[in-house]
Every structure is written in C-alpha cells, then in structure tokens.
Amino acid sequence: MHQTFTNVTFLFFFLFPVMALAQTATPQRQSWIRGTLVDEKKAPTPFTTVSLHRTADSSLVTGVIADESGAFAVQAKPGQYYLKVSAVSYREKIVPVITIGEQDKQVGTLVLVASAKRLDEVVVVGEKSQMELALDKRIFNVGKDLANAGGTASDILKNIPSVAVDGDGNVSLRGSNSVRILIDGKPSGLVSFKGGSGLQQLQGSMIERVEVITNPSARYEAEGMGGIINIVLKKERKEGFNGSFDVITGYPSNFGAAANINYRRKNLNFFVNYTASFRNTPGRSSLYQEVYSNDTTFAYRQNSTSSQRGRNNNARAGIDYFFNPKSILTASYTWRLSKGKRFSDIQYLDYQPNTNNVLKDIINRTQDETETEPNSEYVVSYKKMFAREGHELTADVRYLDNWEKSDQYFAQKTFLPDGSPSVIPTVLQRAINDETEKQLLVQVDYVQPFAKDGKLEGGLRLSSRNMTNNYAVTQQNSDNSWTSLPGLTNDFLYVEKINALYGIVGNKVRKFSYQMGLRAEWTDVTTTLKQTNDVNPRSYANLFPSVHATYDLPRQHALQISYSRRVRRPQYNDLSPFMTFSDNRNFFSGNPDLNPEFTNAFEIGHIKYVEKGSMSSSIYYRHTTGKIIRIRRVDELGNSTTRPENLATEDSYGAEFAGSYALYKWWKLDGSVNFFRAVTNGGNLDASYQSDTYSWFTRLTSRFTILKNTDFQWRGNYEAPQKTPQGTRQAIATLDLSLSKDILKNNGTLVLNVIDVFNSRRYSSITEGANFYTESNSQGRLRQINLTFNYRLHQAKKKAKEVGEGEF
Numbered sequence: 015m016h017q018t019f020t021n022v023t024f025l026f027f028f029l030f031p032v033m034a035l036a037q038t039a040t041p042q043r044q045s046w047i048r049g050t051l052v053d054e055k056k057a058p059t060p061f062t063t064v065s066l067h068r069t070a071d072s073s074l075v076t077g078v079i080a081d082e083s084g085a086f087a088v089q090a091k092p093g094q095y096y097l098k099v100s101a102v103s104y105r106e107k108i109v110p111v112i113t114i115g116e117q118d119k120q121v122g123t124l125v126l127v128a129s130a131k132r133l134d135e136v137v138v139v140g141e142k143s144q145m146e147l148a149l150d151k152r153i154f155n156v157g158k159d160l161a162n163a164g165g166t167a168s169d170i171l172k173n174i175p176s177v178a179v180d181g182d183g184n185v186s187l188r189g190s191n192s193v194r195i196l197i198d199g200k201p202s203g204l205v206s207f208k209g210g211s212g213l214q215q216l217q218g219s220m221i222e223r224v225e226v227i228t229n230p231s232a233r234y235e236a237e238g239m240g241g242i243i244n245i246v247l248k249k250e251r252k253e254g255f256n257g258s259f260d261v262i263t264g265y266p267s268n269f270g271a272a273a274n275i276n277y278r279r280k281n282l283n284f285f286v287n288y289t290a291s292f293r294n295t296p297g298r299s300s301l302y303q304e305v306y307s308n309d310t311t312f313a314y315r316q317n318s319t320s321s322q323r324g325r326n327n328n329a330r331a332g333i334d335y336f337f338n339p340k341s342i343l344t345a346s347y348t349w350r351l352s353k354g355k356r357f358s359d360i361q362y363l364d365y366q367p368n369t370n371n372v373l374k375d376i377i378n379r380t381q382d383e384t385e386t387e388p389n390s391e392y393v394v395s396y397k398k399m400f401a402r403e404g405h406e407l408t409a410d411v412r413y414l415d416n417w418e419k420s421d422q423y424f425a426q427k428t429f430l431p432d433g434s435p436s437v438i439p440t441v442l443q444r445a446i447n448d449e450t451e452k453q454l455l456v457q458v459d460y461v462q463p464f465a466k467d468g469k470l471e472g473g474l475r476l477s478s479r480n481m482t483n484n485y486a487v488t489q490q491n492s493d494n495s496w497t498s499l500p501g502l503t504n505d506f507l508y509v510e511k512i513n514a515l516y517g518i519v520g521n522k523v524r525k526f527s528y529q530m531g532l533r534a535e536w537t538d539v540t541t542t543l544k545q546t547n548d549v550n551p552r553s554y555a556n557l558f559p560s561v562h563a564t565y566d567l568p569r570q571h572a573l574q575i576s577y578s579r580r581v582r583r584p585q586y587n588d589l590s591p592f593m594t595f596s597d598n599r600n601f602f603s604g605n606p607d608l609n610p611e612f613t614n615a616f617e618i619g620h621i622k623y624v625e626k627g628s629m630s631s632s633i634y635y636r637h638t639t640g641k642i643i644r645i646r647r648v649d650e651l652g653n654s655t656t657r658p659e660n661l662a663t664e665d666s667y668g669a670e671f672a673g674s675y676a677l678y679k680w681w682k683l684d685g686s687v688n689f690f691r692a693v694t695n696g697g698n699l700d701a702s703y704q705s706d707t708y709s710w711f712t713r714l715t716s717r718f719t720i721l722k723n724t725d726f727q728w729r730g731n732y733e734a735p736q737k738t739p740q741g742t743r744q745a746i747a748t749l750d751l752s753l754s755k756d757i758l759k760n761n762g763t764l765v766l767n768v769i770d771v772f773n774s775r776r777y778s779s780i781t782e783g784a785n786f787y788t789e790s791n792s793q794g795r796l797r798q799i800n801l802t803f804n805y806r807l808h809q810a811k812k813k814a815k816e817v818g819e820g821e822f
Contacts, residue, residue, distance in 0.1 A: 058084030194238025232531025468521035629673030661696035707737035723756035
C-alpha cells in the first residue's frame with residue numbers, strides 16, 4: 015500500500031516537468047478575450063451566454079456563461095473572430111471583428127439593450143447545456159432534465175452523474191459516502207439532523223443548478239472526503255417583475271405548488287421563493303437472517319411495508335441592494351415547516367432451530383410516528399467588486415435555528431404458527447425525541463489580482479454550533495402506567511467550534527497555470543450524555559494543502575492535475591448513541607467514540623470542447639486513514655446493532671468519463687461512466703473486515719425533439735455489484751421516461767414523467783459475520799408518475815436555434 019501511494023505521488027510530480035517541456039514544443043499560444051456585461055442602467059447581467067465564432071465561416075469556437083458580476087473570459091488562438099451575446103429579454107449583441115494576437119484582448123464593458131419585442135416572441139441563441147464541464151467542477155442545470163419535474167432535491171441528485179442516493183437518502187460521490195452537501199455554497203439546516211435524507215423536504219423546482227466539485231481547493235472547507243455537492247437555488251436579478259410558477263400532481267400522492275418571483279427596480283431587487291407539497295411515499299423491505307450458535311442455526315424472515323406522509327412548506331424571501339453595479343448587499347430569510355406521519359408494519363417469522371421453513375411463531379410490530387420540523391435561516395451577505403477585474407471582497411453572516419420533534423408509538427403482538435393469538439401479552443411502547451440546532455457562521459473572502467494573470471486569495475471562516483437531543487423510550491405496564499426502558503433515556507449535547515484560515519496563490523505562464531493553497535482548521539467538539547455524565551471532548555488542528563495545475567493543449571483541449579487533503583469529521587448523527595427503535599431487532603445508532611478520517615486525493619483531468627458538445631475524463635486516487643464504515647453485529651438472540659466504526663485504511667482508484675453531444679438538431683445525448691477499485695482494510699477491528707472490490711456505474715440520457723415544442727427523454731442508470739468489508743451490495747438498474755410539451759405561446763410547459771418504470775430501484779445486500787448471515791432488500795420509494803405544469807411570467811423559455819450552440 016505504501017508503495018502504491020509512493021508511485022502515485024511520483025506520477026503526480028513527474029508530470030509537472032513533462033508539461034513544462036510540452037509547452038516549448040507548441041509555440042502558438044492561446045489568448046484571452048475578457049469583458050463585462052451590464053444593462054442600460056449599468057447593473058450586471060449575470061449568467062449570460064457569450065459565444066465566440068470565426069469570422070470566416072461563422073462556426074462556433076467556444077463559449078462561456080458570464081459569472082454573477084457579468085464578467086466573462088473566453089480563450090482562443092490567434093485569428094479573427096466575432097462575439098455573440100444572448101440573454102432573455104435583451105437584444106442580441108454582436109461585437110463584429112475581434113483580432114487576437116499574442117496578447118490578451120479587452121473588449122471592455124458591453125451594454126445590453128432591453129428587447130422591444132414581446133417576451134413570448136424572444137428566441138435566444140445558446141441554450142444552457144444540461145451539463146457544463148469545467149476542470150475544477152461540473153455544473154448540472156437541473157431544469158434541462160425532464161425527469162426532475164415534480165421531484166425533490168434528493169430525486170435530482172439521483173440523476174447527477176457520479177452521485178448515488180441509497181434507499182435511506184444517504185448521498186455518495188464516486189462511491190464515497192463522505193460528501194459535503196451545501197446549499198448556495200453554505201451549510202443548511204436541511205442536512206443537519208438527517209444528512210442527505212433531509213433533501214427530500216426541498217422541492218426540486220427551487221433549484222437552479224447543482225455543482226459537483228470532486229477535488230476542492232483550499233478556499234472550500236476541508237469537510238467531505240469524496241468532494242462537495244453545492245445546490246444553487248433560483249434567484250433572478252432582471253429588471254422589472256418576473257418569475258415562474260409550478261403545479262405538480264402525481265401518483266403515489268405527490269401534490270405541490272411553487273413560485274419563484276422577483277421584482278427589480280433601479281438599485282433594489284426583491285425575490286421570493288415558496289413551495290408547498292404533500293407526498294405519500296410508500297416503501298417496502300425484507301430481510302432473512304441466520305444466527306449460528308455451536309451446532310444450532312436460528313433463522314427468521316422479516317417483511318415490512320411503510321407509508322410516509324409529509325406536508326412541507328418552504329419560503330425564502332430577500333432583498334438585494336445595489337450601491338452600484340459592483341457593490342451588492344443581500345439579506346434573506348428562509349423558513350421551513352415539515353409535518354409528517356409515518357406508518358409501518360413489520361412481520362417477523364421465527365423458525366424452529368436448524369430449519370428455515372418450519373414456523374415457531376409470528377410477531378407483528380406497528381409504528382405510528384408524528385414528526386414536526388420547523389427551521390429558520392437568516393443571511394446577510396456583501397460583495398464588492400473593485401475596478402480591476404477579479405479584485406473582489408465577499409462577506410457572509412448566517413444564523414441557523416432548527417428544531418425537530420418526533421413522537422412514536424409501537425405496538426407488538428405475538429401469534430402462533432396457525433395465526434391464533436399467543437399467550438405472550440401485547441407490548442405497547444413510546445419513543446419521544448426532541449432535537450435542536452443553533453449555528454452561527456461567519457465567512458470573509460478576498461481576491462487580489464497581481465501581474466497579468468496572477469491572483470492572491472485569502473479568507474477566514476468562523477463556525478459555532480450547539481445541538482441537543484432529548485430521547486426517552488417508555489413501555490406500558492399491565493396497570494396502564496409507563497416505565498422507562500433501561501439505557502434508552504438520556505440527553506445528548508453536541509457543541510462544535512470550527513475556525514479556519516486559508517490562502518491561495520495562482521498564476522499563468524503561457525499555457526501553464528497553477529494554483530497552490532493551504533487551509534488551517536481548528537476543531538473543538540464536545541459531546542455530553544447528561545444523565546450518565548459521560549463527557550467526550552475532542553480538540554485538534556489540521557493543515558489542508560491543495561495544488562491545481564492546468565496545461566492548455568491545442569484544439570480546445572486542457573489537462574489538469576490536482577491534489578488536496580480532506581477530512582470527514584464525525585457529525586452529529588455519527589456520534590449520537592441513541593438507537594432507532596421502530597425495528598426492535600435491527601438497531602442503528604451513532605458512535606460517541608468515533609474519530610475523524612483523513613484523505614489524500616489525487617486527480618488528473620482532461621476536458622475537450624467540440625462544436626456539438628463537450629467531454630471530460632479523469633483518473634483519481636484516494637488514500638484514506640481511519641475510514642468510517644457502518645459495521646453490523648448480531649448477538650446470540652438474533653438482534654443486530656449497526657453503527658459507524660473507524661477502519662484502518664482504504665485505497666480507491668478510479669477513472670471517470672462524462673460528456674454531452676448533439677448528434678442531430680433534434681437528438682442530444684448526455685452520459686457518464688465511472689470505473690473504480692476500492693481496497694478496504696479493517697484489520698484493526700477484525701481480521702475479516704477486508705474487501706477488494708472492482709465496480710462501475712453509468713448513466714445515459716437521450717433527449718429527442720419529436721414534434722414542434724415537444725420533447726421525449728429516457729434515462730438509464732446502472733450500478734454494478736460491490737464488495738464491502740462484510741459482504742456484497744447487489745446491482746441496481748433503473749429506467750426513467752419523460753415527455754415535455756410547450757404551450758401558451760411557449761410561456762408554459764407540461765411535463766409527464768415516470769420514474770423507475772420497472773420498479774427496480776431496490777437496494778439489496780448480503781452481510782456476513784462470524785456468527786450470522788443476513789440478506790436484505792429495500793425499496794424506499796416505489797414507481798412514481800408525475801405531471802407538472804410550469805408557467806413563466808416575463809421569462810421566455812430559451813430555445814437553441816442551431817445545434818452546438820450553448821454546449822459549453
């Protein structure tokens with residue numbers, strides 16, 4: 015293993031001088047065309063399409079999307095070109111002749127003029143691609159995937175290449191479940207208590223795009239070994255009143271409405287997002303387990319059905335104040351309220367010893383849970399852009415106030431094999447769980463350009479979080495009184511402080527550019543069990559370096575090599591010792607003694623733009639110490655406990671390919687495939703906790719324009735089997751179908767989709783230990799059919815006029 019690590023490190027640093035030599039072998043360099051886009055009132059026009067064309071034949075060379083400040087930069091080799099700028103509600107602007115030599119070209123500030131035509135007649139050249147590729151991240155414009163209509167944030171992540179979401183809503187990236195999930199670049203209360211499963215409460219219609227960063231630089235917090243998933247919510251800043259509205263209906267029950275509205279007048283911009291939804295999510299699972307004791311085998315089967323009904327309200331309102339086009343103050347407030355009811359029925363079939371078909375008894379257990387989750391989030395942010403392009407200061411202060419209350423009743427009855435009642439009395443139990451979170455986050459970032467292409471970055475981040483969990487389980491006695499169950503009543507306190515400083519320096523020399531950064535983080539975490547006075551403090555400081563180097567190759571190719579050190583700190587749910595109680599034979603909990611895991615991540619990436627699309631490829635290697643994996647243990651009675659543990663190491667290797675291509679004007683493909691190997695060593699806990707797995711997963715989306723304003727899409731997903739330190743996880747294959755039709759003069763769109771056509775999104779696994787064998791199969795959500803109506807007010811739907819435009 016050490017030899018492997020050494021070889022990869024050698025390869026990483028060996029390629030740097032190779033690129034330097036390659037630089038001298040290709041004398042013709044590419045130059046940058048830079049500029050800024052504003053409207054007639056000098057306000058920036060963010061996220062506007064800018065495309066570069068050859069003057070000789072008008073062919074598309076490349077293109078970009080302007081950033082939030084309206085700044086853009088495109089690159090090309092010497093020659094004559096023209097720029098085309100397109101934006102909804104603005105006239106198309108063309109800069110006719112641009113001659114590029116050996117020096118970069120500045121086109122200055124370009125003013126976009128509002129269109130005098132009706133907005134429903136506007137046709138914009140340059141539709142955003144569903145997937146935009148960059149060397150440091152991939153951007154997925156979720157509205158372009160028809161299967162996302164009517165879904166939640168969790169559903170959307172299932173459709174993102176390299177991302178997997180299991181039956182419990184847990185998110186993984188490239189096979190790693192250590193992923194940092196951010197919303198608008200910052201932590202959110204949605205994922206504090208429940209992790210990735212909390213994203214089921216966020217309506218997909220609020221989401222603009224999803225950014226996947228597989229090897230983050232030092233400017234990002236070091237949390238998340240697999241990388242960062244940033245969910246960016248919708249917010250407009252166009253002049254006047256505009257917005258979009260969604261109405262959703264579906265089966266099983268999925269009803270919702272959403273509104274995204276903004277009003278801009280001069281220096282003030284008001285924005286409001288609101289969603290309301292009701293869902294009934296049925297699920298099912300099964301389990302077969304054998305327990306070995308001496309020469310005796312005890313077996314049982316378990317079948318369960320569940321129904322989770324939830325009403326979710328999510329409102330976000332805010333105001334932008336433009337002191338001038340380069341100075342913006344934003345304040346916003348987010349309020350969420352979720353109320354849910356969960357019903358589940360579990361049947362245990364116990365067999366006579368040494369048999370698996372002769373019944374001993376039947377036990378039925380029911381769960382009735384009522385859950386309430388109010389969350390609030392307050393944000394004030396400021397952004398200052400100075401005269402020189404790239405010189406900017408941003409500051410952000412946010413406060414999260416979250417609360418969750420769960421009240422559960424469990425009833426358990428025992429029957430004889432023939433179905434008649436047993437003499438064992440009925441058991442009635444109750445579990446009450448109150449959780450709170452309060453978090454204050456302050457972040458400041460500063461960027462200072464130097465020389466021609468260099469820049470210095472620096473920033474600080476202060477985070478303070480307090481969480482509580484009051485948990486109590488009681489059981490009814492024969493006289494109808496209630497008694498606390500031993501070891502299942504306590505108060506858990508979690509206090510966390512993480513402070514960070516970072517610095518980055520970057521520059522470009524001809525075709526070679528680099529960025530080196532260092533981040534320092536100080537962590538102080540204390541957990542307390544009040545009833546037992548069990549206090550567990552942790553305090554440590556760590557350095558997290560990062561290196562990114564890019565070499566521009568001829569013909570719109572680019573190569574990047576990157577390295578970063580990452581950490582996965584045990585989060586609240588990882589440390590909380592309280593066990594789930596709905597299934598009284600299979601318990602899940604956290605581990606108060608869990609330690610952080612650290613990863614050194616290396617990646618070599620390549621990207622290529624062509625006229626009709628783009629493609630990227632990468633190979634990566636991650637070496638992890640203290641790998642956190644959930645371990646299942648079973649006692650002699652057949653009761654299992656699953657909780658996270660620190661294994662010694664994990665080495666993972668992989669290759670990933672992704673691309674987008676328009677075969678014809680009416681047919682477009684997006685796809686990705688990821689191959690990887692993971693070698694896990696848990697010998698520090700048990701010699702049997704070892705695995706060496708080869709696996710892969712792929713996605714392919716094919717979208718057709720079958721009639722005027724009518725699109726059809728199918729998407730296939732496949733995840734190959736994987737070995738785990740305790741067994742195997744079976745393969746998963748799914749198919750989704752969608753149909754879209756524009757109506758009401760292209761201001762409205764109807765989308766019909768069928769998610770998981772064959773009801774095949776089932777998560778199956780085999781887990782083995784010295785004294786047990788377990789097969790499990792679960793499907794947290796059955797086939798879903800949705801019909802969504804979207805209406806755009808003063809927002810024309812973007813249409814691609816010619817193939818290849820917008821494929822950036």
